[in-house]
Amino acid sequence: MDPAHAAHGIVTIDTGFQRPRFDAAYLIVENGRAAFVDCGTRHALPALFAALEAQGLGAEAVDWVILTHVHLDHAGGAGALMRELPHARLLVHPRGAAHMVDPARLVAGATAVYGEAEMARSYGEVVPVPAARVYEAPDGTVVELAGRPLLCADTPGHARHHLCVWDARSRSWFTGDTFGLSYRELDDAQGRPFAIPTTSPVQFEPEPLKASIRALCAREPDAMYLTHYGRIGDAARVGAELIEQVDAMVALARAARDRPDRHAWLVEALAALYAECAAAHGSRAGAAGVRAALAIDIELNAQGLEVWLDREAKRTGG
Template identity: 35%
Template structure:
């Protein structure tokens, strides 16, 4: 199965088939002098990443840096498993994520609370990473990966406090993880660009997310590289849509919070209202109700609703 796409010179995207879905979560390969990977997805995606690197003509010994934008398991869960097979690589992580990759016990407990009995099939195994193989990058720290390519790291909270974004100067692009949301790649064949914020538990903060978007705007980027999924060359459209939906998400959560008797009810009501709003928006754009995108949206909104209600409970 061919799972590698060339995006531009020296930048490739490997499909990790996260959750068994095509174009769900990707790993970016920067084929500079120091071979660099951005994101690993969860452990079940690691075989696809290894196959993708082989397809590009690389061995696991060639890999020098594995960067994770944040430590949520669909972005970094496979890092320990992959690193076992990459003797010359180091993992680069936000300072607030460092200890959780070294000792993932709290990460595992948190994910088990969210995903319950699905946890093992989605994420197992999650392996600890020796501290000497971890590098923390602070705001505006740099990493040179070739003579003409130095990446810059920016602290970009909103989705999570342990989140950075990576600026690539040669293409004037930013690898944004989940900070500026999700690109629904399954709608691209319909000529529809659709972006939503990702508000999963438990550090979602709408104010911080909007501040991070303002940072992206200030850099006048040409490209946004999403954790989910692929690249957009219309950053202004990304900012516009995600900023609009942040407001809609929070308002739906306030409604659900007020109407529900328990957190479970509040989450359910939030998710239902958001799904109705998104259905209506996509119907206006000509998307039929049986489109594959709605299967993905239902999954995303279930997790987003958890993060939204968690945020409101903390506010109260």
Template identity: 45%
Template sequence: MEKKAPTALGEDLYLIDGYDLGFEGRTGTYVFKEESPTLIETGPSPSIPYVLAGLSDLGIRPEDVASIILTHIHLDHAGGVGLLLKECPNAEVIVHKKGKRHLVDPSRLVKGARMVYGDVFDQLFDPVLPVPEERLVVKEEGETLKLSDNRTLTFYDSPGHASHHLAVYDSRSRGVFTGDTAGIRYHQVEDRMEPFFLPTTSPNQFDPDVMISSMEKMESLHPERLYFGHYGASDHPEQAFDQVKKWIPVFVSEAKDALEQGEGTEGIQKRLHLRVSAYLNRNGVPDDHPVYQLLQLDFEVCAMGLADYLQKQNV
């Protein structure tokens, strides 16, 4: 696939498309073009050639990259960090304290992802390389990273999607990098309707109440913009938060009904599809719209996480 140039988001911030899963606009790497260039997310290893090409387009040498920030260690966001570090010899990796050991030894991370993704794991994520412990820096609630005199990043513990999740507030753009805790931005439908956001409930640390609490923490920062792991920026934070908070109980309710009826994870997936497709149809998105390719993949993973959560609740 022919790559596109990095997207300028203003305030010396850019977004490189990593073409995760082979899709344009699925997962990306944010780049602060500062004196000490800093990245947020790497994507999986197959995305790293796109990241390196994007840095070249921006006139940034890999050896000048100072920091690589991971909102969380799920492989679609962070699986390529070990590979990228081979090209960025001077970069430190910033991670949540609960994620650090899994970057040093990614074997459990890989095992869990293989259970979710099965036979396509290698195609999507290989290789997953360990990160040398001496290159890892843990950031905790309220800690900061100063990029320049007029730009400081502040880190916030933001579980709900994953226990090892950080949200990052950028003082210059007054925006929050939400990772996956505030859901997915399905920009693909914006040719037909208003921006559309859904929660992502992948296994095995999804917790709806904690996710909502983390979003409320982000809201308390009064951001002017949200930067999503999937994908891009929204200038309407309240719209995004409201939609995701409304869909979370719908997802949980549909999953509970499916399990009570003995339908399993396939039943959950079908119910999510019916609810969401009905909503999209009402808003002018036809059944043959390309967004359904992504939704099908996402609902498979969301169904697993919902079933896992409910089984832990003895539902």
């Protein structure tokens, strides 16, 4: 737990997915009650329960498991987690609820992206959540954690089943993937965060994503809690830079559309874009460090942009 923010009762949990400080879940503690925001994969359960124990709490203290969206690095462990939490309810976007009750299509889609071997290694078994324990959260839904209001906002763009959670107590958003990703090794010398958008398959939509980023910034938050990774400040600046990058990424995707080497070219173009943006930010990582830190994300962003390109071509007949 970050001592500077202990008063807000927010614990950052490294789920251990892929590498250290890559994928976070969050524990919110209020008057002896608890909520998880995102939960990582099934392999994350020991870290989640260790965080509870460190706060002097047991499984019976958890009232809510709130999912920002149902991509497996955020929600793959939800079914297994809910089996261990006797009183918890699962809160999820209306478009994602059915996938938690019956995750077969979700698993099939992820397997198509990652392959069976990677699915087994990184995610493990994905189990369903009983329908009676799943609660849908349309835009504007407010749930309370021991009197602490948590507001769910519909934030499409990364995925159509994405919500972000506004915590008025800390004046912070839990942003899932809507506010991009930001790793500490890419910060500048003063610790200012550098972030990039995430356009991973299969529902990236540039205009809704930019609108969602603007909506998050409109509350003038004190902090953003990103799944990838951790708490960042300076939301207005980061949000403006994310929007600029979305436009730049779309332009690169359109430039790649008819190339025979579309994927390979787009991967290289994205790597160059992020290195340039990171250098302008003053990132300590250097071009090679940026590429190493973002290797997984560059590949997934390229795939997501290509899915978007193909969908746009079908829509426009181009």
